Amino acid sequence: MSSLVKKYLMALTGFVLVGFVCGHMLGNLQMFLHPDWINEYAYKLQHLPYGLLWVVRLVLLITVIVHVVVAVQLVLENRRARGGENYAAKAKLQATFASKTMRYTGLVLLAFIIFHILHFTVQSVHPEFKELHTEITGTGTLWHVYDHLKPMGHTNQHDVYAMVGIGFSPHFWYVPAFYIFSMALLCMHLTHGVASMFQSLGLRNSVWTPRLRKLALVIGWVVFLGFSSLPVAGLLQAFPHQDHIQAQYEHTFDGGAAHSDAAAHNH
Numbered sequence: 001m002s003s004l005v006k007k008y009l010m011a012l013t014g015f016v017l018v019g020f021v022c023g024h025m026l027g028n029l030q031m032f033l034h035p036d037w038i039n040e041y042a043y044k045l046q047h048l049p050y051g052l053l054w055v056v057r058l059v060l061l062i063t064v065i066v067h068v069v070v071a072v073q074l075v076l077e078n079r080r081a082r083g084g085e086n087y088a089a090k091a092k093l094q095a096t097f098a099s100k101t102m103r104y105t106g107l108v109l110l111a112f113i114i115f116h117i118l119h120f121t122v123q124s125v126h127p128e129f130k131e132l133h134t135e136i137t138g139t140g141t142l143w144h145v146y147d148h149l150k151p152m153g154h155t156n157q158h159d160v161y162a163m164v165g166i167g168f169s170p171h172f173w174y175v176p177a178f179y180i181f182s183m184a185l186l187c188m189h190l191t192h193g194v195a196s197m198f199q200s201l202g203l204r205n206s207v208w209t210p211r212l213r214k215l216a217l218v219i220g221w222v223v224f225l226g227f228s229s230l231p232v233a234g235l236l237q238a239f240p241h242q243d244h245i246q247a248q249y250e251h252t253f254d255g256g257a258a259h260s261d262a263a264a265h266n267h
Contacts, residue, residue, distance in 0.1 A: 003074065003077060006070045006073060006074055007074070007200040008200060008201070009066060009067075009070050010067065010070050010071060010074065010196075010197070010200060011196075011197040011198075011200040011201050013063045013064075013066050013067040013070070014067065014193055014194070014196075014197045015197060016059075016060075016063045017060075017063060017064070017067060018190065018193075018194060018197075018219065020060060021186075021190075021223055022219075022223065025223055025226040025227055026226075027041060028164075028226075028227065028230055029226060029229070029230075031161065031164055031165070031230055031233070031239060032229075032233070032239070032240060033240070034240075034241065035134065035136075035159070035161035035162075035241050035244055036136045038160050038161050038164075039134060039136045039157055039158070039159060039160050039161055040136050040157075041160075042157075042158065042160040043136070043157050043158075064110075064113070068106070068110060071102075071103070071106060072103075075103050101188065102189065102192060102193070105185040105186075105188055105189045106189065108182065108185050109182060109185055109186055109189060112178070112179075112182040112185075115178070119167060119175070120163065120164070120167065123163075125175075126166075126167065126172075128252050128253055129163045129166075129167070130158075131252050132158060132159040132162050132163050132166075132248055132252055133156050133157065133158060133159055134156075134157060134158075134159035134161070134162065134244075134248075135156060135157075136157050159248060161239075161241070161244065161245070162244060162245050162248035162249070164230065164234070165234055165239050165242070165244075165245030165248075165249075166245060166248065166249050166252075166253070167234070168230060168231045168233070168234020168235065169234050169235070169237065169245070169249065170234075170235055170237070171249070171253075173235060175231075176231030176232070176234050176235050177231075179227070179228070179230075179231040180228050180231050180232065183223070183224050183227045183228045184224060184228075186220075186223060186224065186227070187220040187221060187223060187224035188220070189220075190216060190219055190220035190223060191216045191217050191219075191220035191221075192216070193216070194212070194215065194216035194219050194220070195209075195212045195213045195215070195216040198212045199212070
């Protein structure tokens with residue numbers, strides 16, 4: 001596979017991942033609405049017909065693998081292709097901090113993705129999350145338009161709202177701190193990566209290059225602010241329905257601990 005084909009693959013997989021990141025961010029921002037919004041949104045995703053959710057997950061997994069493998073190959077090729085010290089010095093002067101650290105931010109982001117899946121999807125970091133349930137009606141949300149996927153009446157569903165609120169709470173301050181740090185790295189990765197994607201597809205001239213760099217900066221900072229707003233709100237306990245989050249925490253975590261202590265005392 002030629003270097004040109006690999007650069008095209010990096011660009012195409014990058015487009016897919018940036019699109020997913022932006023969509024995922026918009027979905028997560030429902031945390032600043034009524035709990036029914038994000039809870040029913042999560043329900044609809046879990047109950048998409050024809051196994052579409054797993055199709056999307058498979059496509060994303062393949063995309064990430066291709067992106068990482070090709071990135072590693074290009075880094076190794078660039079190292080082998082480097083000339084003498086003069087070339088290396090010139091490249092170092094021209095490179096931005098974001099471009100010089102792409103390989104490192106990429107590795108940290110890969111570790112973050114794995115942790116994020118274990119944290120909120122598999123729920124193995126805090127198994128108590130699996131016990132969080134709530135009643136949702138769908139009233140007052142946008143999701144009522146998908147009536148064929150709508151849970152009937154007051155349905156006992158997984159409480160994603162409380163899970164995210166608890167997961168980012170001061171009780172586990174190191175988790176939101178890691179999320180904010182990772183989103184800062186994602187911002188750096190995007191500010192260089194988005195511009196590079198377009199350049200790999202041939203949009204590289206005196207007119208488009210400055211515009212694409214500005215677009216990359218906007219996308220990077222919007223994603224950073226959008227995603228980071230959640231762990232920041234969690235740390236500050238500033239979500240709109242914080243009382244609901246606190247009640248679920250006391251019931252699931254404090255209540256569970258109290259129950260265990262009582263059981264131990266009885267024995």
